[in-house]
Amino acid sequence: MTASALIIDITLWGSVAILGLMAWRRGRVVLVSSVREGSIDFINIVPRIALGVIGSGYIAAVIPPDVITGWLGPDSGWFGVLMAVIAGAATPGGPVVGFSIGAVALKVGGGPPQVIAYVVAWALFAFQRMILWEIPFMPARFVWFRAAVSLPFPFLAAAIAMVIGKP
Amino acid sequence: MVGLSRVDSHLPSNPQALSELPITDPAPADDAEPKPRRARKPVGWSMIFIAVLVAVCAARVWRRDGIDGVLNILTHDLWLFGEIVPRVLAGCLLGGFIAEILPHDKVSRSLGPKSGLKGLLIGTAFGAILPGGPFTAYPVAAALLTVGADFGATIAMVVSWTLIGYGRAVAWELPILGTEFTLWRIVISLPIPVLAGWLGRVVFVRMYPKGEPSE
Numbered sequence: 001m002t003a004s005a006l007i008i009d010i011t012l013w014g015s016v017a018i019l020g021l022m023a024w025r026r027g028r029v030v031l032v033s034s035v036r037e038g039s040i041d042f043i044n045i046v047p048r049i050a051l052g053v054i055g056s057g058y059i060a061a062v063i064p065p066d067v068i069t070g071w072l073g074p075d076s077g078w079f080g081v082l083m084a085v086i087a088g089a090a091t092p093g094g095p096v097v098g099f100s101i102g103a104v105a106l107k108v109g110g111g112p113p114q115v116i117a118y119v120v121a122w123a124l125f126a127f128q129r130m131i132l133w134e135i136p137f138m139p140a141r142f143v144w145f146r147a148a149v150s151l152p153f154p155f156l157a158a159a160i161a162m163v164i165g166k167p
Numbered sequence: 168m169v170g171l172s173r174v175d176s177h178l179p180s181n182p183q184a185l186s187e188l189p190i191t192d193p194a195p196a197d198d199a200e201p202k203p204r205r206a207r208k209p210v211g212w213s214m215i216f217i218a219v220l221v222a223v224c225a226a227r228v229w230r231r232d233g234i235d236g237v238l239n240i241l242t243h244d245l246w247l248f249g250e251i252v253p254r255v256l257a258g259c260l261l262g263g264f265i266a267e268i269l270p271h272d273k274v275s276r277s278l279g280p281k282s283g284l285k286g287l288l289i290g291t292a293f294g295a296i297l298p299g300g301p302f303t304a305y306p307v308a309a310a311l312l313t314v315g316a317d318f319g320a321t322i323a324m325v326v327s328w329t330l331i332g333y334g335r336a337v338a339w340e341l342p343i344l345g346t347e348f349t350l351w352r353i354v355i356s357l358p359i360p361v362l363a364g365w366l367g368r369v370v371f372v373r374m375y376p377k378g379e380p381s382e
Binding site for chain 2: 004005008009011012013015016019020022023026030033034035036037038039041042045046048049050051052053054055056057058059061062095096099100102103106112115116119120123124129131132133134135136137138139140142143145146148149150152153156157160161164166
């Protein structure tokens with residue numbers, strides 16, 4: 001287990017312990033009912049997460065990263081931004097993949113506004129994160145609503161990047 | 168006379184009921200009160216879509232790499248799943264605690280539909296400082312929705328977590344994309360959570376003028 005994973009687990013279970021203590025101080029009933037709610041959620045969510053985690057490997061295997069990098073090519077201007085946004089949404093895999101593709105794109109001559117659009121689009125609505133995490137936990141209506149509302153913002157980020165330039 | 172005798176006949180049962188009320192009632196009263204219970208999600212179209220997508224992708228891997236390719240990915244992902252499961256449990260517990268601890272009226276005042284810019288800013292700040300990963304952000308966001316936050320504030324929180332949350336930036340973006348690019352990207356992203364939350368509210372009011380339809 002790496003150090004960062006250890007830190008994540010410590011903060012995570014630390015927060016659980018602190019909130020659990022707060023619930024317990026409100027009375028045993030509060031503690032018991034919140035633990036029960038949390039456990040029922042967990043039982044409901046595990047099959048969905050299982051499908052997402054196990055499935056995401058196959059999805060990632062079908063969409064190789066170099067295809068995505070190709071979409072992020074040297075196309076400049078708004079067409080390049082549009083391609084970057086599509087690439088961001090289509091990027092499978094965890095944070096390493098998304099940021100690495102961005103880094104590669106910068107190296108092979110992708111414009112900074114396009115790479116910004118890519119990273120922001122990927123952060124906002126990478127379909128795999130939505131499938132794997134957001135849909136299992138949140139009401140589906142909220143997820144689609146949030147994704148739709150987020151659509152303009154990679155373009156806005158690219159526009160800001162074009163205006164203020166790269167330092 | 169008839170009326171009186173009726174009252175009389177009711178009287179003996181009444182004191183008994185009254186004396187039982189305080190002892191047995193708290194639980195039923197709790198349920199009767201409009202207390203937000205998280206709606207358990209049925210297996211919806213989203214999950215069916217995901218299952219089909221996964222099946223299609225797995226079939227393509229099988230045709231390309233044979234059964235070994237399929238099994239390789241399966242073992243790797245099962246391992247990953249084993250790592251994630253305890254964190255998912257922690258996230259669900261966090262969500263459960265938050266839903267119970269946070270007072271409904273206070274949350275709907277500070278993060279509800281009428282919380283204005285302040286609500287969006289609180290959501291943004293909360294998303295930015297939230298520790299952990301997706302296994303905390305989404306259960307906590309779902310819990311906030313349950314206890315009275317509106318779509319706008321919750322969107323601000325989720326978007327802020329993905330865009331300006333320090334966790335991902337420090338752990339992944341800084342080492343891979345470098346300090347300069349990361350800071351530049353974060354500065355540009357700063358207004359987005361509030362704007363997205365605001366846009367969410369504007370669209371929500373147009374889409375559901377009478378409030379969110381119950382599922």
